[in-house]
Amino acid sequence: xxxxxxxxxxxxxxxxxxxxxxxxxxxxxxxxxxxxxxxxxxxxxxxxxxxxxxxxxxxxxxxxxxxxxxxxxxxxxxxxxxxxxxxxxxxxxxxxxxxxxxxxxxxxxxxxxxxxxxxxxxxxxxxxxxxxxxxxxxxxxxxxxxxxxxxxxxxxxxxxxxxxxxxxxxxxxxxxxxxxxxxxxxxxxxxxxxxxxxxxxxxxxxxx
Numbered sequence: 001x002x003x004x005x006x007x008x009x010x011x012x013x014x015x016x017x018x019x020x021x022x023x024x025x026x027x028x029x030x031x032x033x034x035x036x037x038x039x040x041x042x043x044x045x046x047x048x049x050x051x052x053x054x055x056x057x058x059x060x061x062x063x064x065x066x067x068x069x070x071x072x073x074x075x076x077x078x079x080x081x082x083x084x085x086x087x088x089x090x091x092x093x094x095x096x097x098x099x100x101x102x103x104x105x106x107x108x109x110x111x112x113x114x115x116x117x118x119x120x121x122x123x124x125x126x127x128x129x130x131x132x133x134x135x136x137x138x139x140x141x142x143x144x145x146x147x148x149x150x151x152x153x154x155x156x157x158x159x160x161x162x163x164x165x166x167x168x169x170x171x172x173x174x175x176x177x178x179x180x181x182x183x184x185x186x187x188x189x190x191x192x193x194x195x196x197x198x199x200x201x202x203x204x205x206x207x208x
Contacts, residue, residue, distance in 0.1 A: 002026035002190070003038035005065070007055040009077055010046030011174070018176035022183055024190060030059050039070055040190060044176075045077030049101070049141070050089025052077060066094050071192045072168050073125075079163065079170035080141060088141050097163045097170065099146035104156050111140040112155045116173075123150035123164040125171070127188045133181040135161070135173035143172065 002019065004012050006028045019026045026042070027034065035041055043065065045052060056062040065072070065082075074082045081093045086101035093101070104110045115134040118126070142159035145152060153161035153172070163170040169189060175182035 001034075001038050002040045002042065003035045004028045004042045004044065005035060005061065005078075006030045007045075007052060007059060007061060008047075009044070009052045009055065011044050011076070011176070014174075015042055015044045015075065015176045018183065018186060019190075022186060022190075030061065032060055032064050035061075035064060036068070040192075041065075041068055041070060041072045042075065042189075043072060043078035043082070044075040045079075045081065046138075047077055048088060049077065049080060049086040049091040049093070052081060053091050053093065056081070056094075062094060066096050069167060071189065073189045074163075074168070074170035075176070076139060076172060076174055079172050080139075080143060082163070082168065082170050083143050086141060096168050097143070097146065097148045097165055099144045099148065099160060099163070101141050101143050103141050106156050109156065111138060112142075113138045116153050116155060118151040118153050118161040120152045121150070123162070123169075124192065125162050125164060125169045125185060125188055126151055129181060129184060129188075135171075135175065135178040135182060135185075137173045139172060 012028050080101045082096040083099050119131050148163045148165045149160040150164040151162040175185045
C-alpha cells in the first residue's frame with residue numbers, strides 16, 4: 001500500500017490522481033499505523049511551514065515521519081519540512097535533511113513559479129532524467145545546498161531541487177504537475193525496493 005500523508009496541507013488529491021494515472025492505488029491518510037505499515041509513503045504539501053508543523057504535531061506525525069523505514073518522498077512544502085528549519089514562521093522542522101529553508105532574497109520576482117531544469121544530478125530519484133528536462137516549481141522559500149542535495153536548480157540563487165538521504169527522498173518541484181518527466185520521477189520512487197506489480201490497480205479500477 002502507498003500512503004499519502006494527510007495533514008491539511010494541500011495537493012494530496014493531485015498526487016493521488018497522478019499515481020492513479022500511472023496505474024497505482026494510494027490511500028490519503030493521517031493514521032499512524034497505516035503510514036508505518038505502508039510500503040511507500042508520500043509527504044506532499046502546499047501551505048505555510050509553521051502551521052503545517054503544528055498540524056503534524058497535533059496528529060503525532062512529527063515523531064513518526066523521521067523514523068519511517070520505508071522509502072519516503074517529500075514534495076514541495078513536504079520537502080521543506082524534512083529539513084532542519086525554515087525561515088517561514090521561524091519554524092523548527094523534522095531535521096531529516098541537514099539543510100535550512102530560506103526566503104528568496106528578491107521579493108520582486110518571488111514566488112518562483114514556472115518551469116525550470118535541474119543540474120548536478122545524482123542519486124536514485126532522477127534516474128534517466130537529464131538536465132534538459134523541466135519541472136514545475138511554485139515556491140517562495142528554498143532549501144539550501146547541502147550534503148544531501150541530489151540536484152540543483154538556479155533561480156535567483158542555486159538551491160536544492162531534490163534531496164536524498166538513506167530511505168528519504170524529496171523534490172521542491174511538483175512531479176505530479178510536471179507532465180511525463182514528473183511521472184518518470186514518480187515511477188523511479190515507486191520502483192525503489194519493490195516490484196511495480198505489487199501496487200498496480202486492478203484493470204477494472206483503472207478503466208472505471
